[in-house]
Amino acid sequence: MLLNIKDLHVSIKGKEILKGFNLGVNKGEVHAIMGPNGTGKSTLAAAITGREGYDITSGGIEYKGKIINDLEADERANMGIFLSFQYPVEIPGVSMTNFIRTAVNAQREYKGLKPMPASEFLKKMEEKKNLVEIHSKLTKRSVNEGFSGGEKKKNEIFQMAMLEPSLAILDETDSGLDIDALKVVAKGVNSLRSEENGFVVITHYQRLLDYIVPDFVHVMYDGRIVKSGGKGLALELEEKGYDWIKEQFDN
Amino acid sequence: MPKKTENILQENLLEYYRDNKSVLSSGLLDSVKNIKEKAFSFLTNSKLPGNKDEKWRNTDLGSIYSQKFTLGCQAEKYDKSIDEIFVCEVHGFESLKFSMLNGWFYSPGNKKIKIFENGLVVGSMMEAQKQFPEIFEKYFNSVIEENQHGLIAANTLLANDGLFVYVPDNLIVDDSIQLIKMLNREENLFVNSRNLIILGKNSKLSFLHCDDSINHSPGFLNTVTEIVVCENAHLHLNKLQNLNDSTSMVNSTFINQYGSSNITVNVITYNGGLIRNELNVNMLGQGSHADLNGIYLMDKSQHIDNQVFVNHAVPNCSSSELFKGVLDNRSSGVFNGYIFVGRDAQNTSAFQQNNNILMSSDAKIDTQPFLEIYADDVKCSHGATVGQLDTEALFYMKQRGIGDSDARLLLMFAFTAEVTSKINIEALRLSIEDMIKKRLRGELSICDKCVLHCSVPDMPLEFDIDLSKI
Numbered sequence: 001m002l003l004n005i006k007d008l009h010v011s012i013k014g015k016e017i018l019k020g021f022n023l024g025v026n027k028g029e030v031h032a033i034m035g036p037n038g039t040g041k042s043t044l045a046a047a048i049t050g051r052e053g054y055d056i057t058s059g060g061i062e063y064k065g066k067i068i069n070d071l072e073a074d075e076r077a078n079m080g081i082f083l084s085f086q087y088p089v090e091i092p093g094v095s096m097t098n099f100i101r102t103a104v105n106a107q108r109e110y111k112g113l114k115p116m117p118a119s120e121f122l123k124k125m126e127e128k129k130n131l132v133e134i135h136s137k138l139t140k141r142s143v144n145e146g147f148s149g150g151e152k153k154k155n156e157i158f159q160m161a162m163l164e165p166s167l168a169i170l171d172e173t174d175s176g177l178d179i180d181a182l183k184v185v186a187k188g189v190n191s192l193r194s195e196e197n198g199f200v201v202i203t204h205y206q207r208l209l210d211y212i213v214p215d216f217v218h219v220m221y222d223g224r225i226v227k228s229g230g231k232g233l234a235l236e237l238e239e240k241g242y243d244w245i246k247e248q249f250d251n
Numbered sequence: 252m253p254k255k256t257e258n259i260l261q262e263n264l265l266e267y268y269r270d271n272k273s274v275l276s277s278g279l280l281d282s283v284k285n286i287k288e289k290a291f292s293f294l295t296n297s298k299l300p301g302n303k304d305e306k307w308r309n310t311d312l313g314s315i316y317s318q319k320f321t322l323g324c325q326a327e328k329y330d331k332s333i334d335e336i337f338v339c340e341v342h343g344f345e346s347l348k349f350s351m352l353n354g355w356f357y358s359p360g361n362k363k364i365k366i367f368e369n370g371l372v373v374g375s376m377m378e379a380q381k382q383f384p385e386i387f388e389k390y391f392n393s394v395i396e397e398n399q400h401g402l403i404a405a406n407t408l409l410a411n412d413g414l415f416v417y418v419p420d421n422l423i424v425d426d427s428i429q430l431i432k433m434l435n436r437e438e439n440l441f442v443n444s445r446n447l448i449i450l451g452k453n454s455k456l457s458f459l460h461c462d463d464s465i466n467h468s469p470g471f472l473n474t475v476t477e478i479v480v481c482e483n484a485h486l487h488l489n490k491l492q493n494l495n496d497s498t499s500m501v502n503s504t505f506i507n508q509y510g511s512s513n514i515t516v517n518v519i520t521y522n523g524g525l526i527r528n529e530l531n532v533n534m535l536g537q538g539s540h541a542d543l544n545g546i547y548l549m550d551k552s553q554h555i556d557n558q559v560f561v562n563h564a565v566p567n568c569s570s571s572e573l574f575k576g577v578l579d580n581r582s583s584g585v586f587n588g589y590i591f592v593g594r595d596a597q598n599t600s601a602f603q604q605n606n607n608i609l610m611s612s613d614a615k616i617d618t619q620p621f622l623e624i625y626a627d628d629v630k631c632s633h634g635a636t637v638g639q640l641d642t643e644a645l646f647y648m649k650q651r652g653i654g655d656s657d658a659r660l661l662l663m664f665a666f667t668a669e670v671t672s673k674i675n676i677e678a679l680r681l682s683i684e685d686m687i688k689k690r691l692r693g694e695l696s697i698c699d700k701c702v703l704h705c706s707v708p709d710m711p712l713e714f715d716i717d718l719s720k721i
Contacts, residue, residue, distance in 0.1 A: 049650055052642070073649040074658075082650075089647040093665025102661070103651035110652065142665075143647075159651065 001062075002027050002198045003048070003167055008059035010040075010047045017043040019223035020059070023200075025167070030199040032209055032234060035220035036242040041202045042086060044220075045171045048200075049083045050076045063167065077103075078110035080166035084156040084173050091143040096155070099143045100125070100162050107163060128161040132188040150181035157188040168192070169200045174208040186211030206238035221249055260316040260441075261299050264405050265291070267322045275411060278377070280384055286392050290407035299401035309585045309617045310527055310556040315471055315499050320441035322409070346429035346459060349373060353434055354442035355412050370419040373428060376445060379415035386417060390449055394477035394505040394533075402501050406475040410445035413476075416458070420451035420481070427457040427676065434470045434498065446476040450484040450512075457487040457676065462494060462502070469497035469524075478506040482536060486514040487675060491683065493695070494523035496551060503529040508568075510536025517674055518545040519683055520555055521690050527556040534561070534568040534596075544670045545574040548690050549582035549614075556585040561601065563592040566626075569600040575670055576607045577663055577691070578614035586618040588633065594625040603633040608640060608666060663691050 003025040010018035017040045025031050033041055046054045048061055050073035060067050068076055091099065105115040116124075129139065132154045144152050153173055160168055170189070174182055189212050193199070201212055209217070209231060217233040218225045221242075226249055227233065237245075268275065268291060276284055299316060300307045350357045356375035364374025364382060372383065380387045395403060414430050434440060450456050462472065472494075480486050486506075494500060500523060508514060518528050532541045547555040561570045570590070578584050586605040607616045620633035640662050648658040667687055674680040689695040 051646055072655065073646060074652055074654050077650050077652040085647065085650075089641070089643045091641075091644045091647065091662070091665065093668045094661055099648070099651075099661075102657070103648075103653055106652040106654065106657070163651065 001025070002029075002064065003200075004062040005048075006060055006062070008047065008061065009057045010043055011055045011057050012043070012053060016057070017223055018047065021220075021224050023218065023225065025198040025200060027166075027198055028193075028195040029216065030193065030201060030212065030214045032201045032203060032212075032214035032217045032231075033220055033225075034203060034206075034217060034234065034237055036246065037204075039220045040223045041220055042171055045083055045086075045169050045200075045202060048076075048169060049073055049081060074106070075110075077163075078107050082160050082163055082165035082168045084153075084160060084168065084170040086171040086173075086175065088144050088147075088152040088156055090145045090147075092145050094143050096139040096141055096143050097125070100139075100159060103159070104162060124162065128158055131161055131191060132158045133184050134158050149176040150178065153177055153181065153185055154188070157185050161188060161192060164192075164197075166197050167200070168197065169202065170212075171202045172204065173201070174203055174205060182208065183211060206234040209234045219245055221245055260318070260320070261294070261401070263320070263322060264409065265294060268408055271323060275409070278381065280380055280388060282388050283380065283391065287408055290404040293404040294401055294408060297401055297404075299405070304400075306558065306587065309583075310525070310554065312499075312501075312525075315525070318439060318469075318471075320471060321436070321438045322441050346427040347373065348429045348431065349414060350431040350433065351412070351414065351444060353436055353440060354410070354444050356414065364415070369422055371422060371424055372415070372417040374415055376413040376415045376447060377411060379417075379447070383415075383417065386449065387415075387447070390477065390479055391447060392477070394479060394507045395475065395503075402473050403475055403503055406443045406445055406473050406503075408443075410443035410473075410475065413445040413447070413474075415446070416448040416456070418450045418454040418456050418484075421453045422451065423455040424457070427459050427679070429459040429461065431461045431463060432472075432474075433463050433465050434468070434472070435465050436470075437466075437468050439468070440470045441473065442470065443473045444475075446474070448476065448478045448486075450478075450480045450486055452481045453483045454481070455485040458489070459679070460488065460490045462490075462492045462500060464493070464495035464498050467495050467497065469495075470499075472498065472500040472502070474500065474502045476502075476504045478504065480506060480508045480512040480514055482509045483511045484509075485512070486516075488514065488516045489674060489679065489683075490516070490518045490528075491521070491686075492519065492523055492526060492528075493521040493686075494526065496522070496524045496553065498523060499525040501527045501529070503531070505531045505533070506541075507533045507535055508539045508541065511538040512536065513540045515542040515673060515675070516544065517670065518557065519671075519687075520545070520547040520549070521686060521695055522548075523553060523555075525554045525556075527558065529558045529560075531560045532562065532570065534563050534570070535565060537565050537567045539568045541568075541570040542673065543570065543572045544673050545576075546667050546670045546687070547574075547576040547578075547584060548667075548687065549576070549584060550579035550610075551582060552580070553582045554584070555582075556587075558585075558587045558589075559603075560589045561591070563590070563596040563599045563601060563626075565593075566595060566597045566599070568596070570602070571600075572603040572605075573670055573673075574605045575667055576605075576616065577610060577666065578607065578616060579610040581611070581613045583615040584617070586616070586635070587621065588619070589621040590623070590631060590633075592622075592624040592626050592629050592631065596626045597628040599626060599629040599631070601629070601631045605635045606666070607635075607637045608663065609637060610640070660688070660691055664688060 005023045008021040056069050219227040302311045363378035366372050549555050588603045590601045592599050605618045618635040645658050
């Protein structure tokens with residue numbers, strides 16, 4: 001199993017957000033995680049990727065057969081975990097090209113590989129930029145600085161394409177996207193789907209799942225998964241909203 | 252206590268002058284003797300600046316005033332060329348090198364002044380006074396605000412040497428002129444040096460001013476530089492400061508700018524026990540522009556103070572200031588940006604920005620913008636920030652696989668890049684950036700002798716992450 005989360009409890013500043021979360025993702029699978037606001041979806045992404053301030057109080061995150069609870073964020077990234085940020089960060093003064101090359105080479109070094117030759121890097125970058133329809137001028141700019149909302153999200157997928165992760169978590173990648181940008185992002189994600197990698201797609205809306213078709217849909221509520229099903233579940237949620245789930249579990 | 256200790260140095264300075272007056276005055280022009288006498292009476296009747304003075308409130312020189320210094324020392328006789336006492340090579344960066352050793356113009360073979368075929372003159376202040384008395388008298392002590400404070404008076408009184416540069420009208424100097432100032436004595440030296448740089452009309456000069464320690468001995472450098480930038484002249488001045496932790500420096504630069512002239516000044520402070528840079532720009536001719544920038548990278552218990560004063564005396568000029576600093580451990584910093592816009596200075600643009608990153612909870616910065624505006628048609632702005640490294644950006648980088656220390660370095664380096672990007676000689680900019688990386692990694696050594704030693708071909712700087720394309 002690629003990712004195996006068992007009975008995960010996570011607190012932020014002493015407040016428990018994830019309350020016994022379980023999820024298993026195999027290679028080649030796409031899992032969608034849906035649910036109303038404030039149920040812990042972004043906390044889940046933060047806990048898997050090792051963001052500071054998210055305390056795992058019990059349970060474990062197993063990735064490629066190894067418990068990664070205590071690993072630093074950069075080591076988890078180097079092991080192949082990628083997060084497409086809900087709010088990509090602007091880093092003035094660090095050029096996009098240099099940032100992505102530094103990241104690519106850090107991950108290669110972790111695997112014992114030599115830095116990617118410049119010509120190969122540039123060729124790969126050209127190819128992946130075309131994939132998500134990113135303008136060349138964007139990669140010359142500072143990371144995310146002055147990018148529109150859509151450009152920032154495309155840039156996340158571009159980085160994912162460059163880094164070729166084994167597990168990609170897309171945290172509300174659809175938020176703030178118009179339908180054209182959404183299609184481009186989805187096309188990028190779909191082209192990266194393979195038998196070797198897995199995706200966890202966090203979203204509020206069924207819309208994204210029209211384009212990135214999941215194998216499984218899970219509904220999160222109050223820090224755990226309360227319902228799982230196939231892609232039909234997403235349609236049901238779209239139709240009925242989340243209230244029926246809330247009612248079912250609040251009582 | 253401070254009052255008593257202050258008088259120790261002040262009295263020593265006056266006493267030294269009285270005791271050595273005949274030696275100190277020998278060979279001086281009468282006008283220069285008069286200027287020295289005035290400085291003597293100023294220093295007799297006023298105190299050296301202390302933290303009771305508003306402009307010195309956050310920079311305490313009390314511990315310096317209480318020290319016993321060796322006040323004068325003779326020029327050392329070396330026959331070796333500069334290249335034999337230290338190495339300074341930068342790939343692709345050609346410079347005409349001159350140096351000062353312990354306050355004296357260093358002149359192997361007694362060549363105290365060099366007159367180039369194109370009319371450029373570079374050499375010792377002492378010698379310039381003899382060979383070019385008319386030019387010297389016209390400009391010497393003309394730019395400084397007379398005896399603005401005791402340390403400037405002390406410099407006028409005791410500095411007998413320094414660098415003199417004269418660029419004739421219409422001359423574009425292709426190579427940069429580099430001044431390397433070094434201290435290499437074992438005792439606690441108080442060194443006063445005085446520089447005079449004159450750019451004639453329509454001329455162009457790039458000047459690199461390096462202050463280096465080449466051993467770990469303490470010392471105090473009190474430097475005054477006067478610069479005249481005539482009509483339509485261009486000056487690109489870079490100051491690199493890499494002093495040891497027990498050396499202090501007060502570095503006062505006064506620049507007079509005439510019509511349509513253009514200056515860029517970049518002050519890069521890598522290291523030093525206590526450094527105060529006073530940068531005073533007088534805009535006296537319309538259509539002039541001044542771009543004034545700085546980087547300071549302090550740690551341990553170091554102290555940096557940048558005082559910038561821009562006087563917009565006439566209409567249609569612009570000035571821009573950008574100073575950025577990283578302070579770690581218990582280090583402290585001061586930034587004071589004073590912009591004065593006179594009543595007649597309509598259509599002035601003046602911008603000022605000071606950004607700081609504090610790496611530790613014990614580090615401290617006092618930043619104060621100060622705008623005094625009497626004209627009504629002006630565009631002025633100022634801003635100051637004090638913060639920590641952006642934790643969101645750090646996580647973003649780590650999530651892509653970049654290690655914590657590299658991510659921090661990359662962010663700190665990116666923070667300074669906005670300033671280094673203003674250095675218009677690429678080879679020099681790359682060298683300065685190399686130095687910044689080394690400094691941020693804690694690998695910068697004063698024993699490199701020359702501040703640019705890092706780029707000597709057989710000692711390439713390896714950086715874990717390639718920052719060259721930033």
